[in-house]
Amino acid sequence: MRTTSAVIGAAAVTLALSACGAPSEQAAEAENGGGDVLTVGVSPVPHGDILAFIDENLAEEAGLDLDIVEISDYNTPNAALVEGELDANYFQHRSFLGEWVENGPDAELTYITDVHIERLGLYSESVESVEDLPDGAEVAVPNDPANLARALGVLEAEGLITVDPEAGESATENDITDNPRDITVTPLEAAQLPRSISDVDAAIVNGNYAIEANLPEESNVLAWEPEGEDYVEAYANGLVALEENAEDERVQLLAELLHDERVLEFVQESWQGVVLAVDGDGNVVETGGAADEE
Template sequence: MRTTSTLIGAAALTLALAACGAPSEQASGSADAGEGEGPLRVGVSPVPHGDILAFIEENLAEEAGLELEIQEIADYNTPNAALVDGDLDANYFQHRSFLNEWVENGPDAELTYVTDVHIERLGLYSETYESAGDLPTGAKIAVPNDPANLNRALSILEAEGLITVDPDAGETATEGDIVDNPNDLTVTPLEAAQLPRSLSDVDAAVINGNYAIEAQVTEDANVLAWEPEGEDYVHKYANGLVALDEGADDERVQLLAELLHDERVLEYIQQTWDGVVLAVDADGEISE
């Protein structure tokens, strides 16, 4: 069964880490989490997470003896809250940076990052230009406005020699930390979900892989550059399977973690989203 749940409207479609969860509004973990009975209820973002679990459900789960209940959730605030409330057994939509920030600002509950699955690469896209070097003086560049992905976006522009970012800003760098901008670029942070539809209004935009896929930007626009794969790239930015501490050893969760690294799944990711989504194998390495 693949169940689609649209739990929060478009207004909640934001990656702003500081806004993740309301500590005083969430309950603690439910008593039935991790009991290991019935279908495994997993909350996912529709693309590519939901597609990957649907592939497992259709091709691997029955043979492995795993029953899945896939709940597609359109926002980034609900999946962790639903896990804490006992409405889900696991979720698959976030990277460690997002999870850590949510836990810091969320309820008194312990969540475990079970395993890495894939990386959605940030790319610099343009409908007009074919390379970063083609961007004109004064070009308008849109970037994600949430802290983790804004820093990633700036790293792309810096790697292409378009700007220099203050090294002291670290992983919380914003457009205000640009110390050298020789081409007088205008860097404008926007809500990540709005970037694809804003592409026609700017010279280029740094867009999250999932939104680029959903809006067919990967097919209709030029990729000027991919984000650099720096130190701890997988550890920082891989999206993975998450469960409550007491549910992390649930045999259903562990079985799903194993299936997520099946060679057939790795191949499916590579063939379906070639270059945009990078599969991560069981050893935590990007699958070639």
């Protein structure tokens, strides 16, 4: 087995992956049953950890040789896939993919399968429950459009605000129509939110950044993002490949391994409800972790 796990940025990805074939070469490999190594670009946490678990525990027995490339930004993995520098990537949900394709190069990317959801959480160092938030409390939220709307949904589900339903997934703090406790909503860059908690009354933090900062263990969890009817469809992160390589046996084998019972158990045990595993049928796997007891 050969695994490469290196965190790289947009400027370095072409050099780091220059040995990979162009899309036409990848298509030829797919027709011939796939190449020796499947090169997959991932975000480090939890995506990289999940693939590392597969590489260490399942891949050799299954006959899959993984080359895992950790990428520190959100645009490089799709660009590298289009350029043939990756065989697949695993870092994004359908909404992000749709926006990237709409605004990016003329390329057909296929969403292969759902794998997990990184749950938004409302965290605080100063209070222990939503009821304890004082009138006029300041709550920091992610400032990117998709996650800002999600964060407002968390506050609305907890009865703190009401958001104009017509705003939908484009909702911002300006779409708050009712705010009985005069909550101040402060949008910040998502990566900065864990460091902001000591400066505000509470913060809504993406699951990956919460994990990296140990927030579930070191801060009070006041609320979790509610699981709505379309929760998986909207927010599950999944495996993506070029359309012409979607049936590559290596890609399909990885999709199968991502839903192996041992992988689902690893996700449950590692992140205790902050990251929710999604099975092969597109259902959130129930977890008995502490996060679900809130």
